[in-house]
Amino acid sequence: MIQRDLYLHQLVSYMWDGQIKVITGIRRCGKSVLLFELFRDYLLSQGTSAENIITIELDKRKDVKYRSPIALSSMVEAKIQNSAQQYYLFIDEIQMSVPVPDSDLPGEQVTIYDMLNELRGYKNLDVYVTGSNSRMLSSDIVTEFRGRSSQIHVYPLSFREFFAAAGGDKRDAFDRYMLYGGMPYLLNLKEDRQRKDYLAQLFNEVYIKNIIEREGIERPDVLSDILDFLASSVSSLTNPTNIANILNSTKRANISPKTVSSYLEYLKNAFLISEAKRWDIKGKRYFQYPNKYYYTDIGLRNARVNFRQFDPGHIMENILYNELIIRGYSVDVGVVLDRRKDQKVQKEIDFVVNQGDKKVYIQSAYEMSHTEKTTSELDSLRLTNDFFEKVIMRRDIPASFTDENGIRHINVLDFLLGKETIF
Numbered sequence: 001m002i003q004r005d006l007y008l009h010q011l012v013s014y015m016w017d018g019q020i021k022v023i024t025g026i027r028r029c030g031k032s033v034l035l036f037e038l039f040r041d042y043l044l045s046q047g048t049s050a051e052n053i054i055t056i057e058l059d060k061r062k063d064v065k066y067r068s069p070i071a072l073s074s075m076v077e078a079k080i081q082n083s084a085q086q087y088y089l090f091i092d093e094i095q096m097s098v099p100v101p102d103s104d105l106p107g108e109q110v111t112i113y114d115m116l117n118e119l120r121g122y123k124n125l126d127v128y129v130t131g132s133n134s135r136m137l138s139s140d141i142v143t144e145f146r147g148r149s150s151q152i153h154v155y156p157l158s159f160r161e162f163f164a165a166a167g168g169d170k171r172d173a174f175d176r177y178m179l180y181g182g183m184p185y186l187l188n189l190k191e192d193r194q195r196k197d198y199l200a201q202l203f204n205e206v207y208i209k210n211i212i213e214r215e216g217i218e219r220p221d222v223l224s225d226i227l228d229f230l231a232s233s234v235s236s237l238t239n240p241t242n243i244a245n246i247l248n249s250t251k252r253a254n255i256s257p258k259t260v261s262s263y264l265e266y267l268k269n270a271f272l273i274s275e276a277k278r279w280d281i282k283g284k285r286y287f288q289y290p291n292k293y294y295y296t297d298i299g300l301r302n303a304r305v306n307f308r309q310f311d312p313g314h315i316m317e318n319i320l321y322n323e324l325i326i327r328g329y330s331v332d333v334g335v336v337l338d339r340r341k342d343q344k345v346q347k348e349i350d351f352v353v354n355q356g357d358k359k360v361y362i363q364s365a366y367e368m369s370h371t372e373k374t375t376s377e378l379d380s381l382r383l384t385n386d387f388f389e390k391v392i393m394r395r396d397i398p399a400s401f402t403d404e405n406g407i408r409h410i411n412v413l414d415f416l417l418g419k420e421t422i423f
Helices: 005-013 031-045 061-067 069-080 112-119 138-144 159-166 170-180 184-188 192-215 220-232 240-250 257-269 298-304 312-326 371-382 412-416
Strands: 020-025 053-057 087-092 125-130 149-154 273-276 278-280 291-295 330-338 345-355 358-365 389-394 408-411
Touching (some): 005 020, 005 031, 005 149, 020 138, 031 053, 031 087, 031 125, 053 061, 069 087, 112 125, 138 149, 159 412, 170 412, 184 192, 192 220, 192 257, 192 298, 220 240, 220 257, 257 273, 273 330, 312 345, 312 412, 330 371, 345 371, 389 412
Parallel strands (some): 020 125, 020 149, 053 087, 358 389, 389 408
Antiparallel strands (some): 330 345, 345 358
C-alpha cells in the first residue's frame, strides 16, 4: 500500500477537534484509500476497536439505505447514544446522499449536512467525509460545512511518495514521473500503453465528463481546446483574452474572454489546474493579468498533448510548483523591473515562496549549460536587491552548493526527496 504520511499526519492532528473533517482533492488521487485504509489502520494500531469505526460507503449496495440522511443518522445515534466509548464515522461518496422530506416542517427537506451537523454535537463521535463527482465537487462539500469543518486537501503522489513506492534508480524514477505523473493507480500498470490509456481515460470518462454534466457546458469543444492550450503552454504567461483570441483565430471558436474565464474557473474548481498570480516584488502588489496555469498532475498534462510536447524545463517547473503547494507554502510568480541600460524590462522569478514571515526566491532550471541561460537565471535573482534567500533548482548538478553570489544551487531530486530544504 502506498504510504501518504503527510496527509495521515494531518488527519491525526485534526482528531477530536469538534469539526467535520473533509478530505478534498482531484478525483482518483487516493482520498478514499487515505481514509478507509491508512487512517483506519492507524486507529486500529492505536487500540481503537474495529466496532467503534463506523464506515459508510454510499456508492456500495450494502449501504444504499443510508443515502437517506435520517436513516444514516438514526443508525449512528443508535450506536453512540448512552455510550462512554469514542466512535469514528467515515462516510465516502457523500454526494450520493439524497435529501428526504422533513416530517416536522412540511415543504422542507433534510439533507446530509443537516444530520451531520447534528451528529457533530456528540462529544463521543468524530466525523470524516470524502467524495466528489459531477453532482458535487469535493470543494462544494467544504462550502456546505463552512466554519464547521477542517479540510485535508489530497494531491496526486509527490515524487517522494512515488519513489518510495516504485523504488529503483532515482534518476530513472524521476524520468518516469516526469512523463506519467503521480496518479496512484499507475503504479499497478506495467506497460507504457496501459499508463497512457489510463490517463487519457481519466480525462475523457471522468474529468471532462463530470465538468460538462455539472456545469452544463454548452461548448465542450471549447473546454477541450482550453485544456489543450494550457497543456501546450504550461508555465507560460497567459490570460482569458489571450486564450479567446488564439482559439478564435485558430479554431474559429467564436468564444468570448468571459466564457474562457468561466471555463478556467470550472477547471480550477475540479482541481485539474492551479493558477499562480504574478507578484510585483518592488511594488508589493499583484498584477491582474497575465498569470500562469499549472496542471495538478504532470501526467495528465502530458496525456492532454498525447505525450508529444515533452519540454523537460517546463515540466520540471510544473512539478516544482505542485511540490511547493503540497508542502503548504504560498507560491506566486515574481516580477522584478530591470532599469539598467536606460530601459525598463520586466524579468521573471519563477516562484516567490512564502511561509509566514519567511520568503525564498526560486528559479527552476533543468540545466544551465549555456552562458546565456545562466546569466538569465541569475540576473532576475540579483535584481531583487534584498536579503531573502535565493535558490536555483537544477537537474544538471550532482550535489547542491552555494555560489560566490550567495545563491544556492539545489539538486532538484534532493529537494523533492526531502534531502534539501528551503526553509
